[in-house]
Amino acid sequence: MPIKIPDDLPARDTLEAEGVMVMGEADAIRQDVRPLRIGLLNLMPNKICTETQIARLIGATPLQVELTLVRISDHVPRHTPVDHMTSFYRAWQDVRAERFDGFIITGAPVERLSFRDVTYWDELRRVFDWTQTNVHRCLNICWAAQAAVHHFHGMPKHCLPRKAFGVYDHRVLVPASPYLVGFSDDVCVPVSRWTEVRRADIPAHSGLTVLAESEQTGLCLLDDPSHHSLHMFNHLEYDSTSLADEYFRDVANGVDIGVPHNYFPDDDPTRAPINRWRSHAHLLAGNWINRIYQTTPFDITRIGRPGAVSHHPAPAGRVREAVPAHAAGPA
Numbered sequence: 001m002p003i004k005i006p007d008d009l010p011a012r013d014t015l016e017a018e019g020v021m022v023m024g025e026a027d028a029i030r031q032d033v034r035p036l037r038i039g040l041l042n043l044m045p046n047k048i049c050t051e052t053q054i055a056r057l058i059g060a061t062p063l064q065v066e067l068t069l070v071r072i073s074d075h076v077p078r079h080t081p082v083d084h085m086t087s088f089y090r091a092w093q094d095v096r097a098e099r100f101d102g103f104i105i106t107g108a109p110v111e112r113l114s115f116r117d118v119t120y121w122d123e124l125r126r127v128f129d130w131t132q133t134n135v136h137r138c139l140n141i142c143w144a145a146q147a148a149v150h151h152f153h154g155m156p157k158h159c160l161p162r163k164a165f166g167v168y169d170h171r172v173l174v175p176a177s178p179y180l181v182g183f184s185d186d187v188c189v190p191v192s193r194w195t196e197v198r199r200a201d202i203p204a205h206s207g208l209t210v211l212a213e214s215e216q217t218g219l220c221l222l223d224d225p226s227h228h229s230l231h232m233f234n235h236l237e238y239d240s241t242s243l244a245d246e247y248f249r250d251v252a253n254g255v256d257i258g259v260p261h262n263y264f265p266d267d268d269p270t271r272a273p274i275n276r277w278r279s280h281a282h283l284l285a286g287n288w289i290n291r292i293y294q295t296t297p298f299d300i301t302r303i304g305r306p307g308a309v310s311h312h313p314a315p316a317g318r319v320r321e322a323v324p325a326h327a328a329g330p331a
């Protein structure tokens, strides 16, 4: 379960202590395989925490993954030390000539602003367009997913009457999707947002397919094959205590949103929360990485070129190309 990250990235110590295999350069070369190149455009304020969460998931598959940390070119983060950004991050404008097998864009606490009031909105729109030529598969999380379906499909973002906050049951609607292999019918997913995008706004003929949804909090996961993207509106990557951290932060700031749904035992915030989503977080990440591996061209320079398909020799047990799933198509 190898992930290649810089030796002194804080995530390394955390992941090694958890038993995630973090590779050195020598082992990576010895394996003599082309690692999957995954980029992470990190828009979260707590960047070190988010790097660790994502590295934990994409590093827990049998494939070698090389993680590139990417930042918005002209945004100076307020909450992450400058030397961390300088040491480990590359500006998007400096990686835009490169190609990636996978590219992840995180959430951001700007969801209550209109898109055009986000200072980096123009650059993010350019990033979305660039993913269509330079990235094989994308995964957009929370606000980035809302932004992506707005950019690509014109879907609006709606304010909620109260924050959707807690761990909610979700229904898997397309069990045959290659991204949902091994999922149970119901999945617990952490949700933490003041806004939503709605099924009723999915444009006809967009090709968007709802993969998972909750009765209480709506859309969770969309497959967007025409933009080779997954849009995840919630937070399977969250640590056990992420919702608690947000809850205590908000309480300290006098924001009373109530205790997170179905999270603390007996809704008692003095008790440690139980993580009911970790296994599905790993499953989704593993399925996404596997899907990339099965379909990305061996020659990475061919990504984005017409007809670029995998030339990997089929490994044992290789999953066949998925039949597009339409079991639960757009509304």
Ligand SMILES: CC(=O)SCCNC(=O)CCNC(=O)[C@H](O)C(C)(C)COP(=O)(O)OP(=O)(O)OC[C@H]1O[C@@H](n2cnc3c(N)ncnc32)[C@H](O)[C@@H]1OP(=O)(O)O
Residues within 6 Å of the ligand: 043, 044, 045, 046, 076, 077, 078, 079, 080, 106, 107, 108, 109, 110, 111, 113, 117, 118, 119, 120, 141, 142, 143, 144, 192, 193, 194, 246, 249
């Ligand atoms: C819906 C989702 O995607 S959920 C994901 C978001 N969740 C989280 O970020 C959880 C953790 N976050 C937090 O606890 C809080 O955001 C805090 C405590 C870190 C900071 O809160 P505040 O002080 O109220 O917000 P602050 O004004 O510093 O802005 C937060 C971030 O938004 C950015 N931001 C604020 N306004 C704008 C704007 N108009 N355009 C672009 N970015 C903006 C800030 O730059 C900052 O990010 P940075 O650290 O990369 O610079």
Ligand SMILES: N[C@@H](CCO)C(=O)O
Residues within 6 Å of the ligand: 108, 109, 110, 111, 112, 192, 193, 194, 246
């Ligand atoms: N998950 C976020 C929502 C803010 O957009 C938080 O509570 O920090």
